Amino acid sequence: MLTRFFLMGLDRKAGVVLTILALLAVLVPVSTLLVPADSPFHLSIFTVSLLGKYLCFALLALALDLVWGYCGILSLGHAAFFALGGYAMGMHLMRQIGPRGVYGNPVLPDFMVFLNWTELPWYWLGFDHFWFAALMVLAVPGALAFAFGWFAFRSRVTGVYLSIITQAMTFALLLAFFRNDMGFGGNNGLTDFKEILGADIQAPGTRVGLFVATVVALALSYMIASGIIGSKLGKVLVAVRDTESRVRFLGYNTEHYKLFAWTLSACMAGVAGALYVPQVGIINPSEFAPASSIEAVIWVAVGGRGTLAGAILGAVLVNFGKSYFTGALPELWLFALGGLFVAVTLFLPKGLLGLGAQLMARMPKSKSLPNGKPADQKGM
Amino acid sequence: MSAEDTLLYLDGVSVSFDGFRALNSLSLVMMPGEMRAIIGPNGAGxxxxxxxxxxxxxxxxxxILFEGATDLxxxxxxxxxxxxxxxxxxRPTVFEPHTVWDNLELALKAPRGPLKTLTYAIGRDDKARIxxxxxVTRLSPKRDRIAGSLSHGEKQWLEIGMLLAQDPKLLLVDEPVAxxxxxxxxxxxxxxCDIAGKHSVIVVEHDMSFVRALGVxxxxxxxxxxxxxxxxxxxxANQQVIDVYLGR
Amino acid sequence: MRRALRWLLAVCVVAATTSVALAADLRPLVQSLGTGGYAGTEKGLAQLSEAGDPAAVPVIEALQAGDLYVRKADGVVVIARKAGSDYALTDPLGGASLGEAPAGAIEKIKVNNALRRAISASLGALTLMSPDAGIRRSAADAVFKSRDATALDALNTALAKEQDSSVRRAMEQARAAITLTAGASDEDTRVAVATLAGRSDQDALALLSSVASSSSASETAKAAAASAIASVQLKLTLWGVAQNLWYGLSLGSVLLLAAIGLAVTFGVMGVINMAHGEMVMIGAYTTFMVQELFRAHAPGLFDLSILVALPAAFLVSGGVGILIERSVIRWLYGRPLETLLATWGLSLALQQAVRSIFGPSNREVGAPSWMSGAFELGGLTITYGRLWIVVFAFAVFAALLVALKRTWFGLSIRAVTQNRPMANAMGIRTAKVDALTFGLGSGIAGLAGVALSQIDNVSPNLGQGYIIDSFMVVVFGGVGNLWGTLVGALTLGTLNKFLEPYAGAVLGKILVLIFIILFIQRRPRGLFALKGRAVEA
Structure with missing residues (x-):
């Protein structure tokens, strides 16, 4: 049953994506850990973490594409789910610091000692267990998305209105997480992590392990997403995207479909955030900023909305560009990003991959035209 | 008239938009298996x-009661x-990015929940039905065509086909031959007319020759x-009808 | 130049004051402050207050501040203030400079607690007789605060002569405060309580409470105090509500200004302009530029700079808006989500452009004199700056309403938004109308920028702070309805300000956001939604 589901979505494009990911999962550890440092094929730990960061963003983009590209929900608040997953992981890593903090308190993280708190708030309980934190990485973004989506979709908030209230949601969370008395480290967020699952978080082996975990998560999410899209559910989603009311008159509860995709997507974003935090070593409220969410949207748009591979490609390309620009020409980065937004919407509405797919789709169509019935030529 | 035995029962239904009364105490009864044509000038509701x-x-x-009991x-x-x-x-609305086949598959009578559709695999019966x-709709040669590339008339037929795939008790058909x-x-x-044997049908149409051809x-x-x-x-022959509609 | 002028002025003032005969009479009294220790100082002080000459006020103030010294060499009383390592000496009467002296050459006239009370009492008494009503009034307020019984005589004398009714009231209240503090007959206490009940503030409340809870006061006095407390508390609550309403109105008008341009581009045209905040920002920077020009070329006319900035900001922001519409937005009509992304990109680029040109730090935008300061209205303090912004916001709203309802341009806008092909067929150049409408919305954002430059930091991020709030206002009020925007802005502003005292500013804002998110669920099309079949399409 499950295998059939996974196989259903696997076409040639999926094969390419999964092969590339598999190669990354093998080659990167080898060239980092086994190839000597003076070889041209050696990858530094810094590069591995950078690649890992890109792939986390790719997973966020994949999640966003699932709702935007296939379900027509333009979320301007997806970074909120990413950040919530990140915070859940960050809380676990904070608990792992134990007495090694600046204040040496075995239970309380430094910022709580600094605030003169005497005991751990209830919502921090349980995060010392990895499995609990891992559950929360899925459950917290998922629950928020479910509650938000339940109300929003039921009352048929759509289009621009939905986008604006998702933005309001992440903005409210941004303000909330900035507050010190929320108990999430306020402005500074959570940082100074020491170890994950007993391994030193700075050690090359751990870094490579995190990278491989990210690749696996991305590959798994890709397979889930393409499995869904290939199923009848995926076809209903696309139908909802284009003509929602018509789908309702066929007897489908479109709200449930949107809620399913939306919640699943939020969980994926949460996983991306959880993998991101140990690799960059910090999570702070700026991840909630509306700008982060909109930036994720442009990754998807660049690669091509409605193509899963495009979302991954877009995220990696744009972030590579960002790393390059902010290093070499920091003044120009915002011009470049702004220009990218305008250029993509004006000239590349289907993104890089969409462009190719569009051209390919056109060829067999033109061939089939002469075979059509006479009714073809008539009509409009 | 009592609502029992009826398929569709409308009594005193009124709707207004910003003061404009689109429906004014409308009453209408449909019996099971009946076909009805509805005509009227633009804005008649x-x-x-x-x-x-x-x-x-x-x-x-x-x-508004369906089958005498369910309050719609x-x-x-x-x-x-x-x-x-x-x-x-x-206006024909089909799912343009999907193929003709997929359009029918989506419309086909089957469980409608997300988890059911996620694990749905098309069976022999469903295939035969499609x-x-x-x-019936003469779309066989175009089963793999993207619905968006069909002509206007073909889209009308595809939509009628989707209606058939749904296998409803009551069909509401708005201007099918435009x-x-x-x-x-x-x-x-x-x-x-073939459908009407098994189903009830309400057809809204302007085309008088079409209405005459239905003979209902x-x-x-x-x-x-x-x-x-x-x-x-x-x-x-009704003078009022001639005044408001046919006569013009 | 300016220093020389000031010096000249000082000389004139000194000449004028020393020529007054009375000043000479005061001198021995001033001199007596410096002899005989505390007792001598107290005696001198009493004589100074009895003389009743306002010229003694600076002397006593210096004594209060600990700036009054005796020059050891000749025993002359002087005012000494630290200047470098030495002290600068001045004549307490008239302020003429007496040169400098090292710390060892002078001795401070010491003050103890008993003296301190006497000082404030005599200051109160002296200023109560001042010819300036403002000084008399603040003196009465000072006595009210100190409740010094020694000022009672002076207060009575002053009351007998007082003509100004508001000063009179202040003096009566001060007298009542003294009466209540010192304890008095039942009848006097009753009168005092009644007087204080007219003064509805925390001070009066504290005084009345002390009466109500004192053991010496009679039952009738206590009852009178209790009922006065109730009435004062009610008034205080009402003023608190009024204050919140005013803050709400003030915040609401800021929101209105920020959102009203959006109501045109989003509400009327259906275009999501995420760069709207940057149009506001450009308006603010235009104000800065205009003020720079005034500072450089016509500093005397600085008060007029805002009036020049208004049309300038409207034209600059409107021009940028038209440019954006012609170059980007017109290709994206009917694709609101794409418009949203493209304009977001533009907003990033505009922010960076302003950052590159003007730098990332805040720019100083000054307030003209007629916009600074404040006045009191009952228990409210209203700053002129805020008042002008409220007035301005409503003026812009009214002007826009008239423009859309009564002008040919407004008619064209409505025609195009309601039925584009028909408008086209009737000979309206829809492309031109689109561009001008977008320009209008952006221009209004520019006007908002002028106003916001008065109350917010002018930095490249100025607009970002307002964009989400503006969208909330428009969506809450109902798209396509200017009145909805007005009601939305005022409601959200007031709601925010009423939540703030209970929840704090940040939490209040979060609560408002959650409120809007839930509200949109109930009414997806806002407070004043358009109904009917046209909307469904």
Whole structure:
């Protein structure tokens, strides 16, 4: 049953994506850990973490594409789910610091000692267990998305209105997480992590392990997403995207479909955030900023909305560009990003991959035209 | 008249938009297996009537009962559709990025929950049913075409096909022959008459020759309520009908 | 130049004051402050207050501040203030400079607690007789605060002569405060309580409470105090509500200004302009530029700079808006989500452009004199700046309403938004109308920028702070309805300000956001939604 589901979505494009990911999962550890440092094929730990960061963003983009590209929900608040997953992981890593903090308190993280708190708030309980934190990485973004989506979709908030209230949601969370008395480290967020699952978080082996975990998560999410899209559910989603009311008159509860995709997507974003935090070593409220969410949207748009591979490609390309620009020409980065937004919407509405797919789709169509019935030529 | 035994029972249904009364105490009864043609001038409330039956618009007043018992005014579109009321829109709306086959598969009577559709695998019966509908609607050669690339007439047929795939008890058909050739119009009339044996059908149409070809009871709507009811010849002779509609 | 002028002025003032005969009479009294220790100082002080000459006020103030010294060499009383390592000496009467002296050459006239009370009492008494009503009034307020019984005589004398009714009231209240503090007959206490009940503030409340809870006061006095407390508390609550309403109105008008341009581009045209905040920002920077020009070329006319900035900001922001519409937005009509992304990109680029040109730090925008300061209205303090912004916001709203309802341009806009092909067929050049409408919305954002430059930091991020709030206002009020925007802005502003005292500013804002998110669920099309079939399409 499950295998059939996974196989259903696997076409040639999926094969390419999964092969590339598999190669990354093998080659990167080898060239980092086994190839000597003076070889041209050696990858530094810094590069591995950078690649890992890109792939986390790719997973966020994949999640966003699932709702935007296939379900027509333009979320301007997806970074909120990413950040919530990140915070859940960050809380676990904070608990792992134990007495090694600046204040040496075995239970309380430094910022709580600094605030003169005497005991751990209830919502921090349980995060010392990895499995609990891992559950929360899925459950917290998922629950928020479910509650938000339940109300929003039921009352048929759509289009621009939905986008604006998702933005309001992440903005409210941004303000909330900035507050010190929320108990999430306020402005500074959570940082100074020491170890994950007993391994030193700075050690090359751990870094490579995190990278491989990210690749696996991305590959798994890709397979889930393409499995869904290939199923009848995926076809209903696309139908909802284009003509929602018509789908309702066929007897489908479109709200449930949107809620399913939306919640699943939020969980994926949460996983991306959880993998991101140990690799960059910090999570702070700026991840909630509306700008982060909109930036994720442009990754998807660049690669091509409605193509899963495009979302991954877009995220990696744009972030590579960002790393390059902010290093070499920091003044120009915002011009470049702004220009990218305008250029993509004006000239590349289907993104890089969409462009190719569009051209390919056109060829067999033109061939089939002469075979059509006479009714073809008539009509409009 | 009592609501029992009826398939669809509308009593005193009123709807207004910003002071404009689209439906004005409309009452209408459909028996199981009946086919009815509805005519009327623009703004008579034909489309609004379909909207209130299918749950798109909530009436301000009035009763709408399905099969004598189910109150449609309390339900949402999807639930109403699942009761067995199918609708074809005035402007053909099909799922343009999907193939003809996928359009029919989506419409095909089957469990409608997300998890059910996620694990749905098409069975032999369903395949046979889709093949059958493809034949009836003459879309067999175009089963793998993207619906968006069909001509206007083909889209009309595809939508009728989707309606058949839904296998509803009551079909609401809004201007099915708009944009069709005379031959296609005739075929459509024949198709609807075939369907009418097993299902109830309400057809809204302007095309008088089409209505005549259907040869069924006609209801004339004007200004949101029923003006006349009876055979086409009887209503055509009605002076009021001539004044508001036919005479113009 | 300016220093020389000031010096000249000082000389004139000194000449004028020393020429007054009375000053000579005061001198021995001033001199007596410096002899005989505390007792001597107290005696001198009493004589100074009895003389009743306002010229003694600076002397006593210096004594209060600990700036009054005796020059050891000749025993002359002087005012000494630290200047470098030495002290600068001045004549306490008239302020003429007496040169400098090292710390060792002078001795401070010491003050103890008993003296301190006497000082404030005599200051109160002296200023109560001042010819300036403002000084008399603040003196009465000072006595009210100190409740010094020694000022009672002076207060009575002053009351007998007082003509100004508001000063009179202040003096009566001060007298009542003294009466209540010192304890008095039942009848006097009753009168005092009644007087204080008219003064509805925390001070009066504290005084009245002390009466109500004192053991010496009679039952009738206590009852009178209790009922006075109730009435004062009610008034205080009402003023608190009024204050919140005013803050709400003030915040609401800021929101209105920020959102009203959006109501045109989003509400009327259906275009999501995420760069709207940057249009506001450009308006603010235009104000800065205009003020720079005034500072450089016509500093005397600085008060007029805002009036020039208004049309300038409207034209600059409107021009940028038209440019954006012609170059980007017109290709994206009917694709609101794409418009949203493209304009977001533009907003990033505009922010960076302004950052590159003007730098990332805040720019100083000054307030003209007629916009600074404040006045009191009952228990409210209203700053002129805020008042002008409220007035301005409503003026812009009214002007826009008239423009849309009564002008040919407004008619064209409505025609195009309601039925584009028909408008086209009637000979309206829709492309031109689109561009001008967008320009209008952006221009209004520019006007908002002028106003916001008065109350917010002018930095490249100025607009970002307002964009989400503006969208909330428009969506809450109902798209396509200017009145909805007005009601939305005022409601959200007031709601925010009423939540703030209970929840704090940040939490209040979060609560408002959650409120809007939930509200949109109830009414997806806002407070003043358009109904009917046209909307469904």
């Amino acid at each position: 034909k489309t609004t009537m379909m909207d209130v039956i299918t749950g798109k618009t909530r009436p301000d007043h009035g009763t 005014t309390k339900l949402r579109e999807a639930s109403i559709a699942n009761l067995g009321i199918g609708r074809k829109f005035q 093949e059958e509908i493809l034949d 944009g069709m050739t005379d031959a296609e119009t005739e075929q459509t009339a024949q198709l609807l 009871k006609v209801t004339v709507l004007a200004e949101g309520s029923v003006l006349a009811e009876g055979s086409l010849d009887a209503v055509s």
